[in-house]
Amino acid sequence: MKIEIIAIGDELTSGRIINTTSSFAARNLFEAGYEIYAMNTIGDTPALIGEALKQALNRADAVLVTGGLGSTDDDLTNEAVSKALNRPTLPNLEILSTIRCHLDEITSTPVSRLEKLAWLPSGATALNPGSRMAGYQLIHDDKPIFFLPGIPSQMQQLLVEEVLPKLSTWHKEHRLATYQRVFRIFNLPETEVNRRIATLDLNPDVQIGYYPVYPEVHLSLTVRDKKTNNARRLFKSSCKAIDTVLGDAIYGCDRESMEQVVGRLLGDKGLRLAVAESCTGGLIAAKITEMPGSSVYFLGGVVAYDNSLKSHFLGVSAHLLTSCGAVSREVAEAMAVGVRKQSSADIGLAVTGIAGPGGGSEEKPLGTVYIAIATAEENWVSKFHFPGDRQQVREITAQSGLDLVRKYLLQGLNPGKED
Amino acid sequence: MKIEIIAIGDELTSGRIINTTSSFAARNLFEAGYEIYAMNTIGDTPALIGEALKQALNRADAVLVTGGLGSTDDDLTNEAVSKALNRPTLPNLEILSTIRCHLDEITSTPVSRLEKLAWLPSGATALNPGSRMAGYQLIHDDKPIFFLPGIPSQMQQLLVEEVLPKLSTWHKEHRLATYQRVFRIFNLPETEVNRRIATLDLNPDVQIGYYPVYPEVHLSLTVRDKKTNNARRLFKSSCKAIDTVLGDAIYGCDRESMEQVVGRLLGDKGLRLAVAESCTGGLIAAKITEMPGSSVYFLGGVVAYDNSLKSHFLGVSAHLLTSCGAVSREVAEAMAVGVRKQSSADIGLAVTGIAGPGGGSEEKPLGTVYIAIATAEENWVSKFHFPGDRQQVREITAQSGLDLVRKYLLQGLNPGKED
Secondary structure (H helix, E strand, O other): OEEEEEEEOHHHHOOOOOOHHHHHHHHHHHHOOOEEEEEEEEOOOHHHHHHHHHHHHHHOOEEEEEOOOOOOOOOOHHHHHHHHOOOOEEEOHHHHHHHHHOHHHHOOOOHHHHHHHHEEEOOOEEOOOOOOOOOEEEEEOOEEEEEEOOOHHHHHHHHHHHHHHHHHOOOHHHOOEEEEEEEEEEOOOHHHHHHHHHOOOOOOOOEEEEEEEOOEEEEEEEEEEOOHHHHHHHHHHHHHHHHHHHHHHEEEEOOOOHHHHHHHHHHHHOOOEEEEEOOOOOHHHHHHOOOOOHHHOEEEEEEOOOHHHHHHHHOOOHHHHHHHOOOOHHHHHHHHHHHHHHHOOOEEEEEEEOOOOOOOOOOOOOOEEEEEEEOOOOEEEEEEEOOOOHHHHHHHHHHHHHHHHHHHHHHOOOOOOOO | OEEEEEEEOHHHHOOOOOOHHHHHHHHHHHHOOOEEEEEEEEOOOHHHHHHHHHHHHHHOOEEEEEOOOOOOOOOOHHHHHHHHOOOOEEEOHHHHHHHHHOHHHHOOOOHHHHHHHHEEEOOOEEOOOOOOOOOEEEEEOOEEEEEEOOOHHHHHHHHHHHHHHHHHOOOHHHOOEEEEEEEEEEOOOHHHHHHHHHOOOOOOOOEEEEEEEOOEEEEEEEEEEOOHHHHHHHHHHHHHHHHHHHHHHEEEEOOOOHHHHHHHHHHHHOOOEEEEEOOOOOHHHHHHOOOOOHHHOEEEEEEOOOHHHHHHHHOOOHHHHHHHOOOOHHHHHHHHHHHHHHHOOOEEEEEEEOOOOOOOOOOOOOOEEEEEEEOOOOEEEEEEEOOOOHHHHHHHHHHHHHHHHHHHHHHOOOOOOOO
16 A cells, blocks of 8 residues: 655745654655555645645555644644645634633633644545644545644644554555564775675565665665465564674664664663763763663763863873873773762773864864763773764764674673774 | 645654754745745655656756765655656766766775766756766756755755856746745733734735744744845835744844844843853853854853752752742742852843653742843843643743843843733
C-alpha cells in the first residue's frame, strides 16, 4: 500500500524549519509495512495545497497531510482542502465545545480566532475531538486522507495513536512483511563498509543502504516479502553475515545511540563514570544525561574549559599546563585521573583538544585531540587528528570518547589504538 | 523565478534520516530571492526519480536535485536521469583523473566502484571536477538542473559556492527583492504573540508566519516586491512596529541563538560566566561552548549530577542536601555561589530540577526546576514548573537559565520573575 506524505508550511519551503514531522511519519509508516511513494513539502498557498492533494490522490493509496491547521492567519489548509475537494467547511461541534470549555485558560486570544480550529471540510471525522488542536480524517475517492497538526509532538502522538491503527484496518492485503535493521557503525569509512559487505554476496532480495550520519555510518538491511516466514529467514541469515564482517565496528542497532550502549554496559557492570571535558565543553555529559536513569552510572564531572579550572577542580599542575600545553597527552591523563579521584568514580574520561576555528599550530593543528581513560588499574591516552569544522570536531571527539569507554567495557585494558 | 527541490534517498523515505539538505537549500535559495515551488523527497528508485524530474521541469524554472550520486550500489540518480532525459552516461575525464590520482589514499575500494562517480549524463558540466564527489549541472528544455551529493557538508559547500552564483546570472529579471527577518521569542506563548501582532494592523503585503520551535516561538516577517525601495521601506517600518509590541521577549533575530546573544552581552561587558548543572547535565555548557571564541567569557563549570559532586566540587553542605533536598531553592543558590567562588567567575549560574521520567513527588512534581544566579552583589533564585518530557524539560531549563543571564546583563539586578 503506497502512502504519500504532504507537509505544509512557509516555514518549511523557506528552509527556516527542518521538516522533522515527515521523517517521523515516514519512519513509522515504513516500519508498519507501508511503502512511502513520495514526501512533498509546499508552502501555505491554497492553490498548491489543492494541486498536491489531487496529485497524491491520483497516485497513492492513502495520504497524510501535516501542517496549516492552527489558529493563526497563515494556517490555510482547511480552506484549501475544502476548495480542492469541493467540501464546504462546517463546524465540528465536539471540537467547538472543547474550545469553549477551555476559554478561561486562554483569555488573551479572541474566541473567533480559536473557533477557526473547529471548522473542517465536510465529511471530516475528528481524530481527537477532546483536544483544541484536532487532526481529522477524510475518505475521498475511497482513499483515506489524514490531516495532522504540524507541531511535532502533537503530530507524533496522533500518528501513533490514531492514524496507524486506522490504517491497519484499511486494505490489509496490501501490506508486506517488513524486517529492517540499522547497523550503527563508528570508526570505519563508508567505502570500507561497502567493500566488506560486497564480499558477502547477499541474496538480491536483501536491500542494503549506506548512510553517513556524521560521525557515524549507518547501514540498513531491509527484507520485504508477502510471506512472513521467507522474509524472517532471509533477514536473520543476512544480519548474521553482516555481524561477521563488521565485528565491533558495529556499536549498536536501530535507534540505540552510543550513549545508550555505554550506559547499558556501565549499568551491567555496576561501574560509575565521571568526565572532564575541555574542547567538548559539556557535550559528553549532556549526551550521557539525555538517557533516563543515567544517574545510576554517571556521577557528573567538570567542564574545564579554562585552564584555571583544570588546575582548581582536577588538580592538573600549573607546571604541566605550561610545559606540555593544555592540549597534550600529559594533561589529558591528569584530567582523567583527577576527575576519577575527585568524584570517586570507577572510570574517568577526559578530552582536551583544538576544536577551532582558531588555536591551531604547526605542531598541534586544528583537530588535534587527546582522549584519556583512567581506571583503578591503569590509564591510557589516545591521540587523534579529526578533520572537519568546530562542530564536527566536538561531535566526533565526544563520540570517540564514548566509544573508547565502550571498548574498555567490552575488552578490558588498553581499548584505544594509536593513530 | 520558481525552483523545485528534489531529494533522493531510501534513507529519507524510510524516515531514518531527517532531510536537512533540502531545508538548507530552501533557506539559501529563498534568501537569495527565489521562490521555492515545492520540495520533493523520493526513494532511490529510477522510475520515481525520472517522474519527479520531469514534473519539476514542467512546472518550475530551475531544479535542484540532491542525493544518489555516490559510489555505493544504491546510488542510482545518474542512471535514472540518463534514462528520463534520454542522455546516455559518459565518463567525465577530469573527474576520472581526480579519482585515479587519489587511488593510493583509498586502496580498499575497487577502482571500478569509484569510477562510477565519473559517469555523468551527456551534456553534464561538473561543478567541482577536482573533487571525487562532483556535483554537476545540466541545461535541459532551457532550464538549469543542478545535481548535488546528498552528504550535507558537500552539498552545502557546492550550493553556496557554485549553484547560487550560477543561478544569479540566469534570468535575473525573475527575482524579487526579498527582505526577511525572523524574530526569536522566548517566554511568550504563540497565541499571545499572534494577539499582539494582530493589534498592529500591518500592511497586507507583509507576510507574517508563526513557528513554535520548542521552547521558542519564531515569528517571520517577509516583504517581497519587484521594487527594492518599496520592499525596504515597508520592511523597516514593520520591524519597528513588531519590536514595539514584543519588547524584550524578542531575544534575538534571524539565526542568532540564545547562547550567541548571551555570549555577545558577556563579551561586551567583559564578564565571565561559570555554570553548575544538575538536571541539564552539561547541556548549558555544551550550548555555550558551541560558539567559537566562547573561551573569552566562559570558564566552564561543574556537572553536579550526583549529590556527592554538589558537595565535593561546589561546597553544598550535606546538611542542606538532606534538609531541603537536591531540588530546592537553597541548593540552587548554594550551587551558583559555589561555582562562582570556586572558578573565580563574575557570574555563577546553577540549575537543579526534576527532568523525569522518574523522581517526581506531590510536593515537587516532574518539571520542578530552580535556577539561581550568583553575582558579586547579590543572588537570585527562580522557581519554574515546566511541562513536557525529559528532553523538553532539559531544553527549556537550559534556555531559561541563559535567558535569566541575558536579562541580568540587560537590566541588572533581579532578572527573574517568580511564577
